[in-house]
Amino acid sequence: MPQSLNTAIMVIGGAEDKIHGREILQNFFFRAGGSDARIAIIPSASREPLVIGDRYYTIFSDMGAQEIKVLNILDRAQCDAPEMQEYVSECSAVFLTGGDQLRLCGLLSDTPVMDIVRSRAQSGEITLAGTSAGAAVMGHHMIAGGGSGESPNHSLVDMTLGLGIIPEVLVDQHFHNRNRMARLMSAIVAHPDRLGIGIDEDTCALFEGDGILQVLGKGAVTILDPSEMNYTNQAEINKTDPICMGNLRLHVLSAGCRFDLRRRTILLRESRRKPFWDRP
16 A cells, blocks of 8 residues: 555554564654654653664664654653754654553653644644554543453553543553453543543554544554443442443444544445445
8 A cells, every 4th residue: 555644643552563564663654754754762661761762763764764863761851951852843753662651651741842742743743653652641541550351340440641642532552462441441431521442452543633543554443432321330339340331332443444533433435335234
């Protein structure tokens, strides 16, 4: 497929292919400007930021980016540095690596660097990608941790504030790979004004700024829409009791699928509009 040159916010479920086809990373590279790309890599979520930063530096360098800088932010005070702010003001793309989303938010939230990155990403001036922990921080509310393999309940998820890059979504990553459906359901029932998005590994939910979400990669993007939820007992039960939810809508999207975030509906190609029982 021809690569788009439009800027976008790319929310990646983690473990994206870094060796073979590199579909998601190639898409980021082209949206960053291709051979003219000036990329800022922020590996602050990682416990080994230099190692993970160097890995992505090598990948984007091999692709042919014009300039790449690893912004190894280890202290919030570094975000006040004029040279740091200057680079994120002039670069064409920013990549947030995986690691610990609490660490990433602790270092970046309410800093000049993050304010610049958020503003430029929301206005379509740059391409911004976040993988794993870098994906978890995208919403205003953030899943900080929790468990799996249980019925939805309050104790299954720990919530805090994210970086607010796409405020209306609530993201969970490594989704089906780590059995996190109940965790996302537990989070979204407490925040019914948000849209829950669960992203599998080597999969990307791509936002181009036109209100349309597109899916890239090998897995699925699961969307939980609570806008028509008509009942929940979540305010009446104990922390470990199962949560009851009525009319919580579910969408599962694979590569090539598109979703209208305003209308909360899948956009179908004309060939797919006919009911399956009427097809030859």
